[in-house]
Amino acid sequence: MRTFPNHLFCVANNSVPSNISPCQVCGDFQCLYETEEDICEFLDGGGVLAHSIGDYYYGLKAINSLPSSSPQEVDIGIFHKIIACLKHSSGSIRTVQSELKNIPNFKSNVEERRLLLETLGYCGVLFPLEHTSPYSHYVRLNNAPRTSHSSDWNYPADFWKGRDGVNIEALNFWFGDYLL
Known part of the structure; x- marks a missing residue:
């Protein structure tokens, strides 16, 4: 996400945006759905489940909710x-x-x-x-x-x-x- 382009959702020329239309800039979909199950899957799976903004978001949210610790x-x-x-x-x-x-x-x-x-x-x-x-x-x-x-x-x-x-x-x- 460090190099993620700041942009608005953009579909291919003459396309109508829908839940199945990926963004031409980042490749993600317009709708993000967050559920407790999504966050639990991230934590149980040990990392990113797929490469989508939603997964990055769920992952960061889940990690930020954990108690912090310092490496020994x-x-x-x-x-x-x-x-x-x-x-x-x-x-x-x-x-x-x-x-x-x-x-x-x-x-x-x-x-x-x-x-x-x-x-x-x-x-x-x-x-x-x-x-x-x-x-x-x-x-x-x-x-x-x-x-x-x-x-x-x-x-x-x-x-x-x-x-x-x-x-x-x-x-x-x-x-x-x-x-x-």
């Missing part, structure tokens, strides 16, 4: 090891996902590690050099490219390779306080 020293140490793993990887995103399970005290399952890596992609910390980074430019994630039709990874993490490295500018923007 061990958490920051784990984060440093995750970043080091990403910086030194030469493999694919799946290879890194597997390597992360070897970090001491980092209790996570495959799905949680995938969501973590995808989140780092959304933040622009991970981005494939030959693709647009959501950190610097708005990307319509509901219509983003995929490496294959059967890939279960979301853009841009789907295209990331270890040789792409880590975007230090984005890393410092989002997590600089924890890297000192």
